Amino acid sequence: MTLDPALVDALGAFAxxxxxxxxxxxxxxxxxxxxDPMDSRPVEGGMESLAALADLPGTTVALVSGRALGPLRQLSGAQDPLLLIGSHGAEDSRRPDGLALSEEQRTLLTQLEDALRAVVEQHPGARIEDKPAGRVLHTRGLPPEVSGAALAAATAVGERHTSLVVTPGKEVVELAVAHVGKGVALVALAEELGVDAVLYAGDDVTDEHAFVALAQDTDLARAERRLTIRVGDGESAAQHRVNDERALVRAFEVLLSARAGRSNDGG
Structure with a gap:
């Protein structure tokens, strides 16, 4: 699979x-x-490439997802030393105490559950995904008019409960009582680890927020060295783009080869 030469050059520089x-x-x-979100599986070679990268000196690898940590670990098959950042940054696999909600947030979560159940009853075929800090309404596979109406109804729930954080996506809308954001989580992780540069790849609205956050990192040198990749079509703030998941795996393989070669050379 051929990658854009500009991306290949950027991967070499990042390495x-x-x-x-x-x-x-x-x-x-x-x-x-x-x-069905629980049917999701990584494409061949993806996790293997990330695991190999994580074994290299000076290389930290993380999956950053809107999913809760449990399903993310189960579906990805990720093992240490890979880090898992779940629930849009609200959960971190290095902190086993999990996500702590206040009494007020727990009450709001119960109200949210009831409200979304009513949405599903009115729009058959829509589905609810449970997360520690929120709920997600999924409409993938429904006719556009049904999907649009269900998503609009879920968004209206967020408008009625102004303490909720509403995050739209591809045929989904998430409503959360606690939210950090992928971008905030990535910049904080980069700062904590003291890394020189961050690579981030993603395909959705929340990933666009991360692309922007990395570009606006207050560590200006680290922001300049970032490498951001949009997977798929659509307008993007990312510096580079690949067509699909397999092309992203190819990018990781190129990075692995370049960085492993640097390690072998004693760089």
Whole structure:
């Protein structure tokens, strides 16, 4: 599979930095989007490439997803030392105590559950995904007019409960009582690790927020060294683009080869 030469050059330059964070979304980036979210599986070679990268000196690898940590670990098959950042940054696999909600947030979560159940009753075929800090309404596979109406009804729930954080996506809308954001989480992780550069790949609205956050990192040198990749079509703030999940895996393989060669050379 042939990558854009500009991306290949960028991967080579990124590989030369001493300490890097390589991060990617899961659904739509490593794993094709499917009707049932629990049927999602990474494409061949994706997790293997990331695991090999994580074994290299000075290389931290993270999956950054809107999914909760449990399903993300189960579906990806990720093992240490890969980091998992779930629930749009609200969960971190290095912190086993999990997500702590206040009494007010737990009450709001119960109200949210009731409201979305009513949406599903009014729009048969829509589905609810449970997360520790919120709920997600899925409409993939429904006729456009049914999907649009269900998503609009779910969004209206967020408008009625102004404490909720509403995050739209591809035939989904998430409503959360606690939210960090992928971009905030990535910049904080980069700062904590003291890396020189961050690579991030993704395909959706929340990933666009991450692309922008990395470009606006207050560590200006790290922001300049970032490498952001949009998977699929659509307008994007990312610096580069690949066509699909398999092309992203190819990009990781190119990065692995370049960075492993640098390690073998004693760089």
């Amino acid at each position: 030369a930095h001493p300490r890097v964070l390589v991060a990617t979304d899961f659904d739509g980036a490593l794993a094709p989007l499917v009707l």
